Amino acid sequence: SQQGEEDPQALSIQEGENATMNCSYKTSINNLQWYRQNSGRGLVHLILIRSNEREKHSGRLRVTLDTSKKSSSLLITASRAADTASYFCASVNAGGTSYGKLTFGQGTILTVHP
Amino acid sequence: ETGVTQTPRHLVMGMTNKKSLKCEQHLGHNAMYWYKQSAKKPLELMFVYSLEERVENNSVPSRFSPECPNSSHLFLHLHTLQPEDSALYLCARLAGGSQETQYFGPGTRLLVL
Numbered sequence: 001s002q003q004g005e006e007d008p009q010a011l012s013i014q015e016g017e018n019a020t021m022n023c024s025y026k027t028s029i030n031n032l033q034w035y036r037q038n039s040g041r042g043l044v045h046l047i048l049i050r051s052n053e054r055e056k057h058s059g060r061l062r063v064t065l066d067t068s069k070k071s072s073s074l075l076i077t078a079s080r081a082a083d084t085a086s087y088f089c090a091s092v093n094a095g096g097t098s099y100g101k102l103t104f105g106q107g108t109i110l111t112v113h114p
Numbered sequence: 115e116t117g118v119t120q121t122p123r124h125l126v127m128g129m130t131n132k133k134s135l136k137c138e139q140h141l142g143h144n145a146m147y148w149y150k151q152s153a154k155k156p157l158e159l160m161f162v163y164s165l166e167e168r169v170e171n172n173s174v175p176s177r178f179s180p181e182c183p184n185s186s187h188l189f190l191h192l193h194t195l196q197p198e199d200s201a202l203y204l205c206a207r208l209a210g211g212s213q214e215t216q217y218f219g220p221g222t223r224l225l226v227l
Contacts, residue, residue, distance in 0.1 A: 031214060042116065042204055042218035043157075088157070092214070099145035099164045100208045102216060104157040 006089060006105040014113050019076040021108040023089030024069075030092045032065060033102065034074050037086045046074075046087075051094065081114045117141040118219035120205050126225045129195060135222045137188040137205030145169075145208040146188045147216065148180060152201040163188060195226045 007022045025032070031050045035043040049056045049065045049072065056063045062075040076083055086109050090102040118139045127133050137146070148160040162170035163182040177199075179191040188205055202223050206216040 033215065035218075040202065040221070040223060042118070042120075042220045043206075043216075044116070045215045045217070048214060097162075097169070099162055099169060100214055100216065101159065101162065101170070106154075106156045 006087075006108045008108060009106070010109045010111070012111045012113065013079060015079060015081055017079055017112075019079050019083070019110055019112070021074045021087050021089075021110070023072045023074070023105050025072075025089075025091045025103075025105075026070065027091075028094040029067075030094045032063075032072050032089060032091045034061075034063060034072075035088045035090060035104075037088065037107070039085075043088065076110075079110075079112045081112050083110060084112045085110060116207075116217035116219065118205055118207055118217055120203075120219035120222050122222060123220065124223045124225075126227065127192070127195065128227050129197070131192075131195075133192045135190040135192065135203055135205075135224075137190075137219055138186060139207050139217075139219075140186050141207070141209075143185070143207035143209065146182065147206045147208070148188070148190050149204040149206065150201045151204060151221070157204070160190075192224075195224075197226050200224055200226045 005024045033048045034046045037043045047058045047063050049063045060077045065072045086107045088104050088107045090104045121136045145164045150158045160174045161180040166182045177193050181189040202221045204221045205219040209215050
């Protein structure tokens with residue numbers, strides 16, 4: 001079954017607005033990561049939040065984690081046209097493998113209009 | 115820069131062909147992965163190699179055959195594929211030390227006719 005479910009599936013906003021994407025997962029996690037993918041390209045790691053953390057910032061990115069609700073959100077502030085991409089959450093299960101197996105969500109397609 | 119390269123970037127093959135996808139990195143790793151990304155589906159983990167030993171094979175059909183001859187190279191050999199195998203195939207490495215973040219190559223876009 002699908003571990004990560006993301007919401008919304010697609011998001012369209014104007015440049016300068018904030019974009020919020022949500023992710024839910026089903027099992028206990030060690031950490032949760034967000035990745036970005038430009039059309040037809042590889043994924044790029046954005047940010048990692050551990051299970052004992054509630055919020056983390058990196059530049060214009062803010063990630064929150066609510067382990068009681070098994071959910072996470074990614075906020076991109078002051079969006080730019082260059083932020084247009086697909087965004088994926090991916091979780092590492094608690095007590096999982098030694099090789100960092102990730103379970104990915106279906107992703108949110110973000111379009112930022114200039 | 116992720117340090118992971120993949121060749122070819124695009125591949126068109128017939129169902130009777132045999133081809134290989136190549137993944138290369140020289141930055142060291144604790145594990146390397148093959149993923150399949152199809153339209154409107156989440157990334158599917160196909161194979162995992164940890165220190166050149168295959169540690170995971172997620173019920174992938176035998177027409178896909180991975181190979182990890184050394185710490186810098188990973189191959190995915192393709193044989194008698196089906197049109198539904200058309201997808202973006204991504205290679206990734208797990209960075210040493212932190213063992214938490216994966217670094218992806220740009221992918222090979224495969225079309226099976």
